[in-house]
Amino acid sequence: MEKPRLIREDGLRHDGRRPNELRPIKISVGVLNKASGSALVEYGATKILAAVHGPREIPLRHLLLPDRAIIRCRYHMLTFSTHERKSPAPSRREIELSKVIRESLEPVVMTEMFPRTAIDIFIEVINADGGTRTASVTAASLALADAGIPMRDIVVGVAVGKVNNVLVLDIDEVEDMFGEADMPVAVAPSLGMITLLQLNGVLTRDEFVEALKLALEGANQIYRLAREALRNSYLKVRVEE
Amino acid sequence: MSHTPSTDMITPKLKMLTIINMLKKGMRSTGRGLLDFRPIEVVLGYVPNADGSALVRLGNTVVVAGVKLEIGSPYPDTPNEGALVVSAEFMPTASPTFEPGPPDENAIELARVVDRALRELKAIDLSKLAIIPGRKAWVVYVDIYVLDHDGNLVDASSIASLAALMSTYLPKVEVDEAGNIRVDRSSKVSPLPLNHKVVTVTVSKVENVLFVDPDLEEENMAETKLIVAVSDDGRIAGLQKSGSGGLTESEILAAIDIAIKVGNDLINLITSKTLKQN
Numbered sequence: 001m002e003k004p005r006l007i008r009e010d011g012l013r014h015d016g017r018r019p020n021e022l023r024p025i026k027i028s029v030g031v032l033n034k035a036s037g038s039a040l041v042e043y044g045a046t047k048i049l050a051a052v053h054g055p056r057e058i059p060l061r062h063l064l065l066p067d068r069a070i071i072r073c074r075y076h077m078l079t080f081s082t083h084e085r086k087s088p089a090p091s092r093r094e095i096e097l098s099k100v101i102r103e104s105l106e107p108v109v110m111t112e113m114f115p116r117t118a119i120d121i122f123i124e125v126i127n128a129d130g131g132t133r134t135a136s137v138t139a140a141s142l143a144l145a146d147a148g149i150p151m152r153d154i155v156v157g158v159a160v161g162k163v164n165n166v167l168v169l170d171i172d173e174v175e176d177m178f179g180e181a182d183m184p185v186a187v188a189p190s191l192g193m194i195t196l197l198q199l200n201g202v203l204t205r206d207e208f209v210e211a212l213k214l215a216l217e218g219a220n221q222i223y224r225l226a227r228e229a230l231r232n233s234y235l236k237v238r239v240e241e
Numbered sequence: 242m243s244h245t246p247s248t249d250m251i252t253p254k255l256k257m258l259t260i261i262n263m264l265k266k267g268m269r270s271t272g273r274g275l276l277d278f279r280p281i282e283v284v285l286g287y288v289p290n291a292d293g294s295a296l297v298r299l300g301n302t303v304v305v306a307g308v309k310l311e312i313g314s315p316y317p318d319t320p321n322e323g324a325l326v327v328s329a330e331f332m333p334t335a336s337p338t339f340e341p342g343p344p345d346e347n348a349i350e351l352a353r354v355v356d357r358a359l360r361e362l363k364a365i366d367l368s369k370l371a372i373i374p375g376r377k378a379w380v381v382y383v384d385i386y387v388l389d390h391d392g393n394l395v396d397a398s399s400i401a402s403l404a405a406l407m408s409t410y411l412p413k414v415e416v417d418e419a420g421n422i423r424v425d426r427s428s429k430v431s432p433l434p435l436n437h438k439v440v441t442v443t444v445s446k447v448e449n450v451l452f453v454d455p456d457l458e459e460e461n462m463a464e465t466k467l468i469v470a471v472s473d474d475g476r477i478a479g480l481q482k483s484g485s486g487g488l489t490e491s492e493i494l495a496a497i498d499i500a501i502k503v504g505n506d507l508i509n510l511i512t513s514k515t516l517k518q519n
Binding site: 096181196 | 487
């Protein structure tokens, strides 16, 4: 892939977005039949399907906890979701992301209500165009809510990047690949809590403060869309009655 | 599949409350302050057969990092550069909860966090590691083994990796006209070229208290932690929130200020320790 001009002369990004502008975001909740809860989330060309099964009993009883549910989470990419075919074997990246995504959701799920059970979250990256882990957090938390699992808040994710020395919101794959820094963030906005934070790249302290502010603003916009999508999924049920 | 850990060590509730109450008053069980590391010992050249190595003792935590240089093919997108590969293993010697077998998610996360800090900062000057540009280059393998686990494995590993890299020398290489490469490992010609030094400082949170370098008991009761990679010029070279739980915006900023200050002191300490031994 050729490196495009990441910040154009007019100050806009390679796809015409302003630095603080999200990609078009589409969210639908309750898209699967058999799962307890599900959601399909798109950030531009990034497309993520999340399903939740449970709370349920599992055969691996030694994993279960006496005072709360455990959460199991798998972030998984389809082989054709990337430019080069992704090997179907689990990669180190997928293993790490499964962990950080699970840890971004643990603080909001009221696991203490379902002791000795497992809540299973399956995240499928259908198409990857940057920001897959943050879109995954949004999708997974909506799938949990759709499953009717009590939660303290919905968690939404968004990545901030630094490209050509400009901090930009919701970076896509080109900006991630050719940019200087990628900082995924997940937020529980009503709790005022940041539950996922990573930085791949180098920032000064001042740049970081700016980047975090940008991420929180983006997260608030996605939060509104997420709540609206969740509400719509229930409105539909009422109409069908 | 990643799941909520269930094999963690159990700390008696009374002890846990005591530790938490002390942390709230700014005290630790061993008498150190919230922003104090445990005593650090760095032994360079612990593994003579490695091209660079360091054994690090951080209190009772023991980590050994070794560097091996191998000749390999450069990546197609960086044909004139060497490559860096970081891996980590938690040995069953370190804890009764560590099982033999391929690295688990914690070891993978640790290796990837250390890798990202070194890589993004360009800590190693990979552009100087080409042997035959476009065809052959040095591959720097940094392998981290946790031998004894008493908390804060990430920081101990990042210190060990940095010290091992600082003690690594490139062997003598001759390339003849036919393109054959001859390596003479008995003569070490120049130190591995480094642009920057970097360490991680993991800031842990218990209730509203932030502190560094937890021992195993403190670590097990921490709600969450923020790993901050700090460069020798005071920049943030990587971040990773690790563990269930969350942080507020102000806690994150406070953690970063702590990390930048403590990280700078750590880099100076390691530099002076390695200079003495090199």
